Amino acid sequence: MKVHITLIPSVRSDPGKRQDVLQKLLSEADLSEVNLKRFERHGILSGEMPKEKLPVAEKMNAVQSVSPDGVKWALGKSPTRTTPSSPRKQLK
Amino acid sequence: MPAKLPKKPVPKVEASSAPSTETGLEARRPAYIIVFRERSPANTKVLAAALDVNEAKGVAARDSRTILQHNHEWAVRPRVYERMGLAVADLDPSEIEELQKSDSVAAIVPNRERRVPPIIEHTDPEVAYSPVLEPGRIEPPVSLREPFVPPPGAEFAFAYASGIRDAAEMVLRAFRPSLPSSGLAAIAGSAAHSWCLNLIGIDEKYSRATGRGVRVAVLDTGIDLQHPDFQGRFIGGDGTVSFVPGETVQDGNGHGTHCAGVIGGAARPNGGRRYGVAPDAELLIGKVLSDAGRGHDDQIIEGIDWAADAGAQVISMSLGSPRSVEDPYSDPYEVVAANYLAMVPGTLIVAAAGNESARPSFTSPVGDPAACPSIMAVAAVDKLRRVAPFSCREMDPIGSLDISGPGVAVYSAWMAGGYRTISGTSMATPHVAAVAALFLEVNPELTAQQLWSRLLESVVSLGVREDFGAGLVQAPKAG
Numbered sequence: 130m131k132v133h134i135t136l137i138p139s140v141r142s143d144p145g146k147r148q149d150v151l152q153k154l155l156s157e158a159d160l161s162e163v164n165l166k167r168f169e170r171h172g173i174l175s176g177e178m179p180k181e182k183l184p185v186a187e188k189m190n191a192v193q194s195v196s197p198d199g200v201k202w203a204l205g206k207s208p209t210r211t212t213p214s215s216p217r218k219q220l221k
Numbered sequence: 222m223p224a225k226l227p228k229k230p231v232p233k234v235e236a237s238s239a240p241s242t243e244t245g246l247e248a249r250r251p252a253y254i255i256v257f258r259e260r261s262p263a264n265t266k267v268l269a270a271a272l273d274v275n276e277a278k279g280v281a282a283r284d285s286r287t288i289l290q291h292n293h294e295w296a297v298r299p300r301v302y303e304r305m306g307l308a309v310a311d312l313d314p315s316e317i318e319e320l321q322k323s324d325s326v327a328a329i330v331p332n333r334e335r336r337v338p339p340i341i342e343h344t345d346p347e348v349a350y351s352p353v354l355e356p357g358r359i360e361p362p363v364s365l366r367e368p369f370v371p372p373p374g375a376e377f378a379f380a381y382a383s384g385i386r387d388a389a390e391m392v393l394r395a396f397r398p399s400l401p402s403s404g405l406a407a408i409a410g411s412a413a414h415s416w417c418l419n420l421i422g423i424d425e426k427y428s429r430a431t432g433r434g435v436r437v438a439v440l441d442t443g444i445d446l447q448h449p450d451f452q453g454r455f456i457g458g459d460g461t462v463s464f465v466p467g468e469t470v471q472d473g474n475g476h477g478t479h480c481a482g483v484i485g486g487a488a489r490p491n492g493g494r495r496y497g498v499a500p501d502a503e504l505l506i507g508k509v510l511s512d513a514g515r516g517h518d519d520q521i522i523e524g525i526d527w528a529a530d531a532g533a534q535v536i537s538m539s540l541g542s543p544r545s546v547e548d549p550y551s552d553p554y555e556v557v558a559a560n561y562l563a564m565v566p567g568t569l570i571v572a573a574a575g576n577e578s579a580r581p582s583f584t585s586p587v588g589d590p591a592a593c594p595s596i597m598a599v600a601a602v603d604k605l606r607r608v609a610p611f612s613c614r615e616m617d618p619i620g621s622l623d624i625s626g627p628g629v630a631v632y633s634a635w636m637a638g639g640y641r642t643i644s645g646t647s648m649a650t651p652h653v654a655a656v657a658a659l660f661l662e663v664n665p666e667l668t669a670q671q672l673w674s675r676l677l678e679s680v681v682s683l684g685v686r687e688d689f690g691a692g693l694v695q696a697p698k699a700g
Contacts, residue, residue, distance in 0.1 A: 130294075133518060135552040164519075167526065171556050175519060194552040199295060201521060201540040201590075202314055203442055203476040203514035204573040204647035206611060 131198035132183070134160075134174040140191040141172025150191040158186040251297050251309040252545045255320060256328040260306040264325060265289075268301055268308050271319040292316065314543065314576060321579070328582055408604045410632075415496040416604050417483070417627035421652055422696045423498060430697055432499025432658035434665070437484055438528030438536045439651065440521060441477030443470040443508035445636045448478060449491040456503050462527060463508035464520040473512030475636045479643060480539045481506060482634030483651035484658070492640050496633045498655030498696070499662075505531050510540060521590075522557055529561050529568045534661055534669070537654035538572040538596075539647030541588040546617050554590035562595045567669030571597045571654045573646035574622055575613035587613045587620030594621070597673060600689055601628025601649040606681075608688040612646055615687040622690035624680060626652035653694045663697045 134154065140146040147168065154160040154174065159182050164175040175198075178186065187195045257264045265287045269275060272292040289299040289310075296311035312320070312329070320326050410416030436456065443463060444451065455461055461470040472478045485504045486497025507524035510516040521540065528536050544550070561568040575588030591598035591613075601609035602625045609629045615622040628649030635641040653676065660675050661667055667675060680692030 131517075131519065133522070133553040135556055141556075167522065167553075167557070170526070171553075171560055173522075173553050173556060194549075196518070196551060196553055197295065198518050199542060199551075199589075200293075200313075200515050200517055201510070201542050203474065203510050204314075204539050204541055204576050204650075205476045205479065205514075205643050205645040206576055206647075 130178060130180055132176065132178045132186075133196045133198060134176075134186060135193045135196070136172040136174070136191055137193045138172075144169075146191065147172065150189065153189060153191075154186060158182040158189075160186070251299070252311045252543060253309065253317070253329055255308040255310065255326060257306040257308070257325055258327045259325070260303060261325070262303055264303060264306065264308065265301045267323055267325045268299060268310070268320070271323065272299060272310065272312075272316055274299070312543070317577065329579070408606075410494070413494060415494060415632050417631055417652060418495065418498065420602075420604065420606070420627050421498070421656060421694055422698070424696075428659070428663075428697055428699060430499075430659040430662045431488065432485070432502030432655065433662055434501075434503070435499070435658040435661045436503045436505060436532045436534050437499065437654055437658050438505035438507055438524075438531070438533035439477065439481045439484060439654075440507045440509045440524040440528065440536060440538050441480050441540065442474040442510045442512060442514060443468075443472035443477045444481050444504075444506045445472050445478040445634065445638065446470065448482075448634050448636075448638050450482065450487040450497070450634050451485070451504070454485055454487075454504050456505055456531070459531065460504070461506040461508075462524075464524050464527070465508050465511045465516060468508065468511055470506055470508045472508075472636055474510070474514050475641065476514055476539070476647065477506070477508065477510070478635055479631075479633045479641065480537060480647060480651045483631065483648060484537060484655040486634055490634075491638070494632065496631075496640075498652055499658040502655065502658045505533050516540070518551070518553065522553055525557055525561075525570065533568055534566065535654045535657045535672075536568055536570045537651045538570065538590070539645070539650045541573055541575050541591055543575060543577050544586055544588045544592055544620060546586050547619065550592040550594070550619055551589045555593040555595055558590070558593055558595035562669045562673070565668050566666075569597065569657055569669040569672050570595070571599060571650055571657065573650045574598045574600050574620075576601075576611040576645050576647075578611050578613055580608070580610040580612075584614040584616065586616040587622055592620030597623045597653065597676070598690065599623070599628075599646055599650045599653050600625040601644070601646045602626070602683065602689070602693060603629035606683050606693060608684075609644065609646070609649075611644070612649075612688070615690070622686065622688070624653055624676060624690045624694050625649065625683060625692060626656075626694050628652075656694045656696050659696050663699060 160176045160178050162177045167173040183195055186192055269289055274290040274292050277288045277290045285303055287301045291298055299310035301308040317329055408416050408420045463470040484499055485502045488500035505528055507528055509521045509524040558570045572591040574591045577585035587598050590596055600622050601612040626649035628646055629644045630642050631648035632642045657672055677691040679695045681695055682692040683689040
């Protein structure tokens with residue numbers, strides 16, 4: 130699953146510590162397909178991680194939080210709430 | 222700004238990652254309780270159809286309880302309690318709307334502590350979720366609590382009563398023009414001017430500010446690139462970018478065009494009536510929501526970074542997702558927003574508070590990412606300066622409301638070169654973003670943090686901050 134890992138402030142601002150935690154996440158939490166775009170600027174790592182490894186990552190001292198990539202919606206009342214056009218399933 | 226919250230737990234997204242006392246059921250509390258009008262086996266079908274899922278056979282089912290398949294990967298399994306006429310589920314806004322259309326559904330209420338009715342507390346411990354009282358705090362008697370299920374037709378009655386009051390005020394004023402203002406007189410628009418502009422104090426007699434020289438980014442469903450009111454308005458080069466895979470920046474929804482129109486619709490629009498608050502602002506359009514009106518955090522955060530790099534001084538985000546009371550805000554959004562807010566000159570991010578309330582039946586807390594302390598959360602008001610029935614409320618110390626803007630029956634641009642009048646905190650948000658652009662034109666030296674303060678200092682107070690934040694956004698009077 131895609132996750133966004135936010136590092137604690139003291140690690141965000143330290144390039145050496147950032148690299149350490151990156152290596153640790155790669156080796157111990159099986160983080161892959163890592164997006165480093167926000168790593169230096171914000172201390173946020175994005176990538177793929179197996180669900181069962183989420184607690185491993187979260188327990189790391191350098192990690193502030195692990196957030197699954199969520200969905201946001203346009204917040205107009207109507208008619209912007211377009212729903213998928215697929216027909217509604219019926220219970221068997 | 223509030224202190225950072227303690228480390229938050231990883232949200233549980235699937236049964237396998239969530240320990241439970243029963244096989245296949247998550248321990249996490251669902252966000253909503255659905256109250257059906259009748260105790261009927263048909264309730265399961267109603268919920269299943271609205272959520273587009275089937276029954277989850279064999280998953281901790283009982284005679285009195287039916288478990289449905291996950292309606293989202295982030296959601297717990299919906300549960301229907303036939304004997305009580307209730308169900309619990311995590312719902313997105315479209316599912317709430319779908320359920321509200323059903324004649325079988327009496328109400329949808331947030332699943333909050335201390336608001337669970339006694340009958341549930343004592344009948345089925347799975348739904349009760351132990352409303353733990355603070356030490357020494359006395360729970361009010363049931364009769365003094367807020368009503369759990371509103372009387373049928375309450376919303377209609379509320380609107381009807383408001384209409385009668387407005388009509389009475391008009392009649393009184395016809396006979397007694399000197400009648401003191403009640404403070405609730407409707408703000409009128411005109412053939413040439415949207416009422417929203419009047420409400421927020423756009424008056425060419427007092428201010429010539431039009432947002433000239435200020436860059437505002439709209440992160441939404443894109444824009445109608447051919448709309449006559451936006452011709453020549455986009456920043457050249459990479460001023461319009463899509464972060465949605467497989468979709469161009471051309472708006473196939475309308476929402477993004479509407480929001481961009483509120484900010485930068487032309488001073489002399491093709492349709493005649495002006496609706497753009499900052500018609501000379503430079504627009505950056507980042508498509509982060511698909512034509513279906515949804516987008517992933519990854520795309521949105523990418524859009525924020527792009528906009529800031531492109532020189533956006535204000536970012537308008539009319540998007541979000543519901544949040545339960547006491548749930549933490551999203552760390553990635555907060556870190557990014559805090560960084561840009563702290564920079565000099567920095568970038569101010571404004572976001573919609575959410576539309577999950579259905580007053581007077583119930584209110585919902587400010588959603589994500591508006592709940593982040595470094596993002597300005599915007600509530601919606603109508604032309605009588607009343608809080609919009611759908612506008613989310615400040616219900617915990619985490620998701621505070623900051624400011625209000627016009628968000629009911631807002632006229633702006635739409636797809637195919639057209640115009641449409643729609644509602645939402647989505648519509649209130651670009652009003653605030655655009656007024657921020659006016660302040661920056663008047664005083665280009667403002668940092669993002671100073672701009673935040675200036676906006677809140679300039680409001681017209683409307684009432685309780687839980688509904689309106691500091692008050693109604695107002696355009697600068699000088700310039």
